[in-house]
Structures are given as structure tokens and as C-alpha cells.
Amino acid sequence: MIDLTLIPDGGLAWLDASGPLAHVVLSTRIRLARNLAGVPFTVRAREGERRHVLDAVDDAWQRSAAGKGGARFLLDQLEPGDRQLLHERHLISKELAGAVVERGSGGSGAAVFLAGSVGAMVNEEDHLRLQSIQSGFALPQAYAALERLDAELGALLPFAFHHEFGYLTACPTNAGTGLRASVLIHLPGLVLTKEISKVLQGLTQVGLTFRGLYGEGSEVVGNFFQLSNQTTLGKSEDELLDHLGKIVRQVVAYEEQARQVLLRDAPTIIEDKVWRAYGLLRYARSFSFDEAMNLLSGVRLGVGLKLIPGLSVYTLNKLLIFTQPAHLAALAARASNDPEVRAARATYVRRLLDEEAAPA
Amino acid sequence: MIDLTLIPDGGLAWLDASGPLAHVVLSTRIRLARNLAGVPFTVRAREGERRHVLDAVDDAWQRSAAGKGGARFLLDQLEPGDRQLLHERHLISKELAGAVVERGSGGSGAAVFLAGSVGAMVNEEDHLRLQSIQSGFALPQAYAALERLDAELGALLPFAFHHEFGYLTACPTNAGTGLRASVLIHLPGLVLTKEISKVLQGLTQVGLTFRGLYGEGSEVVGNFFQLSNQTTLGKSEDELLDHLGKIVRQVVAYEEQARQVLLRDAPTIIEDKVWRAYGLLRYARSFSFDEAMNLLSGVRLGVGLKLIPGLSVYTLNKLLIFTQPAHLAALAARASNDPEVRAARATYVRRLLDEEAAPA
Numbered sequence: 273m274i275d276l277t278l279i280p281d282g283g284l285a286w287l288d289a290s291g292p293l294a295h296v297v298l299s300t301r302i303r304l305a306r307n308l309a310g311v312p313f314t315v316r317a318r319e320g321e322r323r324h325v326l327d328a329v330d331d332a333w334q335r336s337a338a339g340k341g342g343a344r345f346l347l348d349q350l351e352p353g354d355r356q357l358l359h360e361r362h363l364i365s366k367e368l369a370g371a372v373v374e375r376g377s378g379g380s381g382a383a384v385f386l387a388g389s390v391g392a393m394v395n396e397e398d399h400l401r402l403q404s405i406q407s408g409f410a411l412p413q414a415y416a417a418l419e420r421l422d423a424e425l426g427a428l429l430p431f432a433f434h435h436e437f438g439y440l441t442a443c444p445t446n447a448g449t450g451l452r453a454s455v456l457i458h459l460p461g462l463v464l465t466k467e468i469s470k471v472l473q474g475l476t477q478v479g480l481t482f483r484g485l486y487g488e489g490s491e492v493v494g495n496f497f498q499l500s501n502q503t504t505l506g507k508s509e510d511e512l513l514d515h516l517g518k519i520v521r522q523v524v525a526y527e528e529q530a531r532q533v534l535l536r537d538a539p540t541i542i543e544d545k546v547w548r549a550y551g552l553l554r555y556a557r558s559f560s561f562d563e564a565m566n567l568l569s570g571v572r573l574g575v576g577l578k579l580i581p582g583l584s585v586y587t588l589n590k591l592l593i594f595t596q597p598a599h600l601a602a603l604a605a606r607a608s609n610d611p612e613v614r615a616a617r618a619t620y621v622r623r624l625l626d627e628e629a630a631p632a
Numbered sequence: 633m634i635d636l637t638l639i640p641d642g643g644l645a646w647l648d649a650s651g652p653l654a655h656v657v658l659s660t661r662i663r664l665a666r667n668l669a670g671v672p673f674t675v676r677a678r679e680g681e682r683r684h685v686l687d688a689v690d691d692a693w694q695r696s697a698a699g700k701g702g703a704r705f706l707l708d709q710l711e712p713g714d715r716q717l718l719h720e721r722h723l724i725s726k727e728l729a730g731a732v733v734e735r736g737s738g739g740s741g742a743a744v745f746l747a748g749s750v751g752a753m754v755n756e757e758d759h760l761r762l763q764s765i766q767s768g769f770a771l772p773q774a775y776a777a778l779e780r781l782d783a784e785l786g787a788l789l790p791f792a793f794h795h796e797f798g799y800l801t802a803c804p805t806n807a808g809t810g811l812r813a814s815v816l817i818h819l820p821g822l823v824l825t826k827e828i829s830k831v832l833q834g835l836t837q838v839g840l841t842f843r844g845l846y847g848e849g850s851e852v853v854g855n856f857f858q859l860s861n862q863t864t865l866g867k868s869e870d871e872l873l874d875h876l877g878k879i880v881r882q883v884v885a886y887e888e889q890a891r892q893v894l895l896r897d898a899p900t901i902i903e904d905k906v907w908r909a910y911g912l913l914r915y916a917r918s919f920s921f922d923e924a925m926n927l928l929s930g931v932r933l934g935v936g937l938k939l940i941p942g943l944s945v946y947t948l949n950k951l952l953i954f955t956q957p958a959h960l961a962a963l964a965a966r967a968s969n970d971p972e973v974r975a976a977r978a979t980y981v982r983r984l985l986d987e988e989a990a991p992a
Contacts (some may be wrong), residue, residue, distance in 0.1 A: 540975055544917035551915030557904035615900055 274354035276361075278343035279386045283363045286389065287593060289585035291408020295576045296524050298456040298496070298589060300410045301362070302418050302513075303403040305441045305450035305504075306425075309432040313442040314381075314395045322381030325399045332428035333385045333392060338421055342387030347371060348379045356598035358384065362405065368396045389414075390421050397442050398450075400425070409455060409520060411513050419509075438505065448505030451512055455520050456485070460495040460573040461530030464542075471526055472497075479503055480519055485565070494565030496592075499523065531577060546574030554625050558614040564595050564621065587628055591621060634714035636721075638703035639746045643723045646749065647953060649945035651768020655936045656884050658816040658856070658949060660770045661722070662778050662873075663763040665801045665810035665864075666785075669792040673802040674741075674755045682741030685759045692788035693745045693752060698781055702747030707731060708739045716958035718744065722765065728756045749774075750781050757802050758810075760785070769815060769880060771873050798865065808865030813876050816845070817883065820855040820933040821890030824902075831886060832857075839863055840879055845925070854925030856952075859883065891937060906934030914985050918974040924955050924981065943988055951981060 276282045286299045307313060308328060311321050333339040347355060347368060359369040364384050371382040381395040393401040402425070404418035432440040438448040446452070462468040472482055481502045484492040499520060501512050534542050549570025559567075572588050574580035593599060600616045636642045646659045667673060668688060671681050693699040707715060707728060719729040724744045731742040741755040753761040762785070764778035792800040798808040806812070822828040832842055841862045844852040859880060861872050894902045909930025919927075932948050934940035953959060960976045 540918055544978070547915040547917050548912055551911035551913075552908055553911075554915070555907040555911030557907050558900055618904070 274345065274350060274357060276357070279363075279388075281388055283358075283361050283386055283388070283391070284593065286362075286405045286407045287586065287589040288407055289589055291406055291410045291413075293524055294408040294585055296458055296527055297409035297520070298458060298592075299362075299405055299407060300414045300453070300455050301403060301405040302411070302414045302451065302453040303401050304418060304422055305398040305439065305446045305452075306400040306402065306422070306429075307432045307440055307442070308399050309430040311399065314397060314399060315442060317381075317395075319379065319381070322395050323379070326381040326383055326394050328429055329385070329392065329394050329400055329425070330383075332425045335428060336421060336424040338387035338390050338392075338424075339385070340387075342385055342391075344383060344385050346379070347382035347384070353598050353601055357602055360596040360598050361593060363391060364393055365396060365401070368393045371396065390417050392421070392425070398446070400429075409524070411453060411455075411517050414453070415509070415513055446504050448503075449507070449509050449512060451504055451509050452500055453513055453516050454483075454498045454500030455516075457497050457499055457520070457523065457527075458495055458569065458572055459497055459523070459527050460569050461527045461534060463495045464534055465530045467526070467530060471523060475499060475519065475523075476502075478515075478519060480516065493562050494569035494592075496565070496569070531573070535577060542573075542577070543579055546570050546577070546579050550574065550580060550625075553621050555622070557618050559595070559617045559621065560614060561596065561617070564617055565592070568592060583625075583628055587624055591624060594624075595620060634705065634710060634717060636717070639723075639748075641748055643718075643721050643746055643748075643751070644953065646722075646765045646767045647946065647949040648767055649949055651766055651770045651773075653884055654768040654945055656818055656887055657769035657880070658818060658952075659722075659765055659767060660774045660813070660815050661763060661765040662771070662774045662811065662813040663761050664778060664782055665758040665799065665806045665812075666760040666762065666782070666789075667792045667800055667802070668759050669790040671759065674757060674759060675802060677741075677755075679739065679741070682755050683739070686741040686743055686754050688789055689745070689752065689754050689760055689785070690743075692785045695788060696781060696784040698747035698750050698784075699745070700747075702745055702751075704743060704745050706739070707742035707744070713958050713961055717962055720956040720958050721953060723751060724753055725756060725761070728753050731756065750777050752781070752785070758806070760789075769884070771813060771815075771877050774813070775869070775873055806864050808863075809867070809869050809872060811864055811869050811872055812860055813873055814843075814858045814860030815876075815880050817857050817859055817880070817887075818855055818929065818932055818936075819857055819883070819887050820929050821887045821894060823855045824894055825890045827886070827890060831883060835859060835879065835883075836862075838875075838879060840876065853922045854929035854952075856925070856929070891933070895937060902933075902937070903939055906930050906937070906939050910934065910940060910985075913981050915982070917978050919955070919977045919981065920974060921956060921977070924977055925952070928952060943985075947984055947988055951984060954984075955980060 308325055311317060311325055314322065330344070345358070355369040358364045359366060363386060368382055368384065371380050383394040385392040385394070389406060390404045402418055402421055404414045406414040434440055439450040441447045441450055459468060462471055475482055479502050480499055483498045485496045501516050549567040553567045553571060568588055568591055571580060571583070575583050575585060575588065595617045597613055600613050600620060603620065604616050668685055671677060671685055674682065705718070715729040718724045719726055723746060728742055728744065731740050743754040745752040749766060750764045753763070762778055762781055764774045766774040794800055799810040801807045801810055819828060822831055835842055839862050840859055843858045845856045861876050909927040913927045913931060928948055928951055931940060931943070935943050935945060935948065955977045957973050960973050960980060963980065964976050
């Protein structure tokens with residue numbers, strides 16, 4: 273099994289709820305897509321070319337500040353459960369988790385380099401995806417860390433760059449800055465007041481897009497949304513981040529308004545809802561992941577509204593990550609099959625909540 | 633407001649779960665229908681005749697053993713909420729609770745005399761309905777107490793009796809013995825294994841009938857059923873009680889079997905179900921009566937199966953009675969309107985469960 277202790281903070285520092293607006297925004301993530309000039313994009317590259325990309329990045333990474341204390345995982349060498357674990361931890365994309373070839377055939381060259389809040393995925397859709405993840409709503413902090421890494425690696429690697437189009441990428445929608453910034457945001461107030469669809473429509477009109485907890489194509493569960501910029505071309509990195517920042521601040525303000533409306537107009541219903549969620553999490557013996565997410569959403573709303581005292585956002589964030597199938601399987605050191613995982617999920621939730629038992 | 637402390641044990645001794653098979657059978661109740669010879673049945677009686685019945689019963693009751701320490705309530709003099717309170721406590725029928733005439737018009741003559749486990753309703757459908765209620769499955773004990781009262785009152789009052797038909801009653805379905813015995817029984821196992829309809833059909837084939845928590849016409853909630861004899865004529869009291877006793881013992885055996893099947897075939901599902909019910913009762917802020925009954929049913933099953941430790945059947949019985957609207961209104965000394973009563977119900981449940989907090 274993968275040794276996650278090799279990664280500084282297990283790659284989970286962003287969980288600690290220390291960032292700005294952490295009661296609404298769980299995390300901020302930015303990634304930069306980069307490719308090496310003169311090498312075909314990953315999907316068209318041969319084995320030797322993918323190997324070359326990996327070696328070149330590896331070499332540059334070792335010489336960067338991040339490389340000093342980081343970890344490196346070759347995806348081909350990981351068990352499926354371990355790849356899933358990295359994905360559940362938001363450290364690699366679904367694509368990279370799946371981008372392996374049969375053992376012994378030489379290898380996909382897919383790898384991830386991790387050093388605390390920054391990392392680099394190699395031979396994903398693009399040769400290189402640099403990423404940075406921070407607790408709460410922290411676009412400047414996330415970008416500062418990422419910009420340093422990009423500058424260091426860019427000084428050592430020949431990034432494909434066009435004077436007119438900017439950074440070249442495998443998919444044209446990523447060209448230009450190659451930047452996608454996204455915030456993971458919890459919007460139960462807007463969902464309960466039924467204003468969410470209006471807000472989401474508004475987002476698409478100003479060039480943003482939304483997805484579920486696990487990126488493109490994933491369903492929205494537990495009222496958790498990922499908001500991100502749609503376009504990467506024609507604007508500078510600062511303009512893109514400024515724009516996203518402004519819109520997210522507005523969405524946070526809408527969410528806070530919606531929560532106050534709920535408290536004012538339906539206090540008993542809301543109190544009942546959040547405590548029911550707490551009661552079920554505290555005592556049930558079996559949960560699907562979706563149900564656990566929905567109940568955690570209720571409890572998180574209760575903590576945000578100060579209706580449930582003595583429970584930290586950090587605990588709720590931990591539950592979000594550690595109740596996922598690969599994490600539960602790793603915890604129990606066994607394969608994940610459905611009924612057992614559901615019971616293990618309930619046991620884990622109960623243990624964490626008991627440790628922080630809130631008064632009734 | 634009515635002073636229920638006037639009634640020995642508040643008329644609630646049957647709640648204490650001290651009787652036989654109390655984990656399945658909540659209570660045993662028997663009533664005897666009696667009428668005074670030469671006086672028209674209540675529905676056809678004039679005010680003076682009803683008054684005469686009341687006075688005659690009153691006089692006889694005072695001279696009986698029960699009359700020494702009992703209480704007497706004239707229904708016309710009670711507030712609607714107080715009549716409802718007596719009904720919720722299973723001390724008077726829905727009919728008697730409603731059998732009032734406008735104040736000042738002289739009166740319905742409807743009354744109830746209560747002395748611990750026995751009582752007498754006056755000017756209900758019949759002039760007199762003697763009743764006895766006991767904890768658990770206790771037909772002999774219930775009948776012994778009732779027989780004493782019947783003999784004492786019968787020696788003082790001219791009960792209408794026909795040498796061929798037996799005791800005469802307003803409705804012919806009660807003639808003969810005038811006896812109806814019923815047990816309040818909790819059958820969640822048979823409901824969950826979906827065998828309940830087969831069992832209920834079987835009951836009607838052997839001359840028994842079933843109803844919900846509150847007698848004729850009331851819906852079944854929380855898997856609580858009242859099983860009772862259908863016929864009162866053509867058999868002796870002992871035969872009727874023997875027959876009911878045998879069948880109920882059989883139903884209890886089926887229920888116990890069903891519970892063992894559930895534990896064997898679906899332990900996680902059952903554990904999850906009972907603990908979810910407990911979690912909701914322990915933390916929710918609002919309940920309808922039906923929901924509370926259904927959750928209490930789940931918790932009662934959990935206590936019966938020893939899945940939930942440290943919670944007494946007595947507490948569950950108390951919740952069954954005290955979460956009803958008139959009881960909650962009496963507790964809060966205010967009128968019962970819906971949202972407030974739902975919140976008061978949740979508060980009461982939480983308080984009682986907190987006092988007996990079970991470990992998770």
C-alpha cells in the first residue's frame with residue numbers, strides 16, 4: 273500500500289479550515305497546464321517520448337525548491353486502490369488515476385510529484401499540470417506558491433509557448449495561460465432557498481463554470497460545488513484570478529444572505545434539519561457516500577449558523593475525505609466491497625463525532 | 633385544568649412495563665358492558681334518566697372497594713383538552729370524550745370513575761362500561777380485578793340480564809358477556825418481514841379483530857396493534873379469555889421468530905434502523921405524532937433485541953403517552969397548535985432520552 277506519510281502533511285494541509293471564509297469555501301485550487309516543446313502531446317506520444325517527459329520533469333523537480341522535501345509516485349507502480357486514494361485526496365485527477373498501461377509493457381510515464389500544497393502531474397492530458405491547493409478562499413496564496421514552482425521549472429524545461437496564443441496545450445480550451453482556478457464551495461443556503469439555479473446560470477453568463485466534488489462530469493452531492501474559470505485565453509493570469517475572486521465573493525455573500533433568510537423565516541425547520549443530520553451521523557450504522565455527504569452538508573450548515581456548538585469545521589473536512597471508499601478501505605486494510613464499506617463509513621463517522629461530542 | 637393526581641398512579645400504573653412479556657405486549661385491557669334494567673339505553677335516554685343512571689352508579693361505586701380511593705370526573709365539567717387527556721391516557725373512550733352536551737343544558741350524565749387499574753365509564757354507549765387495565769400480557773389479573781368490581785356493583789345495581797342472551801347491551805354485538813378483552817401489542821418484526829397481513833388475516837378467521845392504538849377506526853401507527861375478541865355471545869367469559877390468550881401467545885411467538893430472522897438475515901440493516909430511530913429521537917427538533925410513534929417503534933425493537941442498551945421499556949411507554957397533543961399541551965400549560973406541539977414533542981423526547989443517555 274502507498275505510504276502517504278511520504279507526502280508532507282499527507283497532502284492534506286488544505287483540510288485544516290485555517291483559510292479565509294473556511295465556513296463556506298473549503299479550498300482553493302489552481303493548476304497550470306504546460307507542455308514540453310518538440311514533444312508530441314501525451315495522447316500522441318510514444319512510450320519513449322513519455323519516458324523522456326517524465327525524466328526531464330523529474331530532473332527539474334529535483335532541482336526546484338519543492339523537490340527538496342517532496343514525494344514522487346509512478347502511477348503504473350500503484351495499486352488501483354492507491355491511485356483512487358490519491359484522487360480522493362484531490363492530489364491527482366481522475367484522468368491521471370486512470371492513465372496507466374499494463375505492467376511490464378514499459379509504462380505510461382504517468383506520475384505525480386507532491387510537496388505539501390504544490391504538486392505536478394506528469395503525462396496527464398498535458399505533459400505537465402502544476403497545481404496548488406490551499407485552505408479556504410485563498411486565490412493569491414495559491415497562485416503565489418504555484419507561480420514560484422512554474423518559474424523554477426520553466427527555467428529548466430522548454431515549455432511550449434507561442435507569442436500569440438501563449439502556452440500551448442493538448443486541448444485548445446486550456447491554451448493561453450493554461451490556468452484553471454477553482455474553489456470548492458458549500459452552498460446549502462442557496463439550495464434550500466431554491467436560488468441556486470439562478471446563481472449557477474449567472475455564473476455561466478460571466479464566464480465561470482461549476483462542477484461537483486470530483487471535477488468534470490461528477491455529480492453535485494452534499495451541496496458542494498466547484499466553481500472555476502471557463503476560459504484561459506485572452507486574459508492575463510491576474511485578470512482571470514481577479515474575475516473569479518470577485519464572483520466567488522459575491523456567491524459567498526448570496527449564500528450568507530440565504531442562510532440568514534432561512535434562520536429568520538424557518539428557524540425551527542432549519543434547526544430540526546441540522547440536528548436530524550447530526551443525530552443520524554452520530555448513530556446510524558451504515559451510510560452510502562452520497563447520504564453521508566448530504567448529512568455532513570446539514571451538519572456543516574448547523575456549525576456555520578452556530579446552531580451546533582463544539583464541532584470543528586476541520587472535523588467535517590476530515591469526514592469529507594476519509595469517508596470515501598479508498599480511504600475507508602485503506603483504514604481497514606482490506607478491499608472495498610459495498611456493505612462493508614458502508615458499515616465502515618458509519619463506524620468512522622461515529623468515532624470522529626464521539627471524540628468531539630457536541631451537547632444535544 | 634384537570635387534577636390527574638386525584639387518580640391513584642395517575643391511572644398510569646399499566647405503563648410501568650412490569651407485566652409478563654412487556655417487551656412485546658404493552659398492556660391488557662378488559663371491559664364489561666352493563667346497563668340498568670328498566671332504563672332506556674343512553675342514546676335513547678332523557679336527561680333525567682341519564683342523571684338517574686349516574687346517581688345510581690355513583691352510589692354503588694362509593695360503596696364498592698374501588699370507590700374508597702378513587703376519583704370521579706363529570707365529562708360535562710371538563711375542558712375539551714382535559715377530556716382528550718383522559719382519552720390519551722386510555723382511561724376513557726373516544727365516544728365518552730365526545731359525549732358531552734352544551735354547558736347549562738343539564739348535562740349528558742357522562743362520567744368516569746377511576747381507581748388505579750379499574751374504572752367505570754357512565755352513560756357511554758352503554759350505561760356502564762367497567763374496565764381494567766394491566767401492564768403486559770395479563771388477562772387473568774385484569775379479569776380478576778374487573779370481576780370483583782362487577783360483582784360488587786352488580787349486587788347493588790339491577791343490571792339488565794336475559795336468561796338466554798345474557799347481559800343486554802345497546803349494540804347487539806356486545807350482548808352476552810358484554811366482555812371485550814384487548815391487548816396492545818408491538819409487532820415490528822412481523823411488519824418488517826412482511827408477514828403481518830397473513831397474521832392479521834388469520835386473526836379474523838379465529839374470531840379476533842385488530843385495531844390501531846386508539847380503538848375502533850384508528851389507524852395503525854408505530855406497528856402498535858390492539859388485538860381483541862370479536863364476539864361476546866355464546867361463550868363464557870373464561871372461554872373468551874382463554875381463546876384470546878392462546879392466540880396472543882401464538883402471535884407473540886411469531887413476532888419473536890420474526891425478530892430472530894431479522895437479526896440472523898439482516899443484522900446490519902436492523903442495527904442501522906434502530907440506531908437511526910434513536911439518533912433522530914435524540915436530536916431532532918420537531919416531530920409529528922405519527923413520526924414519533926414510528927421512531928419509538930424502531931427504538932423499542934432495538935431495546936427488545938438488546939441492540940440498544942441502557943434504555944428502559946418504561947421510558948418508551950411514557951413517551952408513547954406523554955408525546956400526545958393533550959399531554960404536551962398540559963405539560964406546557966398552553967393550547968395545542970401544530971408547530972408548537974411538534975417542537976414541544978421533540979423537546980420532551982430529548983429530555984427523557986437524555987436522562988437515560990445510552991452509549992453510542
